[in-house]
Amino acid sequence: MKIAIMSDSHGRTSYVEKAVLEAGEVDLWLHCGDLIPDADYLRTLTDAPVVNVAGNCDWRRGNTQYIEILELKGHRLLLTHGHEFNVKYNRSSLRAYAEQADCDIAVYGHTHISEISQKDGVLILNPGSVALPRDESKPSFMVIELIENNKPDIFLYRL
Secondary structure: OEEEEEOOOOOOHHHHHHHHHHHOOOOEEEEOOOOHHHHHHHHHHOOOOEEEOOOOOOOOOOOOOOEEEEEEOOEEEEEEOOHHHOOOOOOHHHHHHHHHOOOOEEEOOOOOOEEEEEEOOEEEEEEOOOOOOOOOOOOEEEEEEOOOOOOOEEEEEEO
């Protein structure tokens, strides 16, 4: 299963479009928040389902939550923006929540800095910002490939 992940588009939908073109055909899109309308716009660009969460710059609308847990190809994935876990300072509370929820993958945004790390059995992923990066001059997003009973393959793309 090929999953594309973006975060922190902040209304810059031209970067959302670039990510969709760069990612090619995927089975699922995840949007880690900031902004919900950008996730709605993403739905118009792809035939793949889009799962999104609300971020600190979003007003929660309808049934959009701050946390979603997905079961995908033998993995349990926590999707969040991350502000509620103070991820700008460290990821310990995010990791603890993922462990408590029996998730082996935690995906977050908020920092605008990409991350791929593993600790205590939890793979932590941040695609960076698809529009306003703080770690490099080029925006980023991720693609992960999930195969049941295997470690995910992770690709970070710069636009």
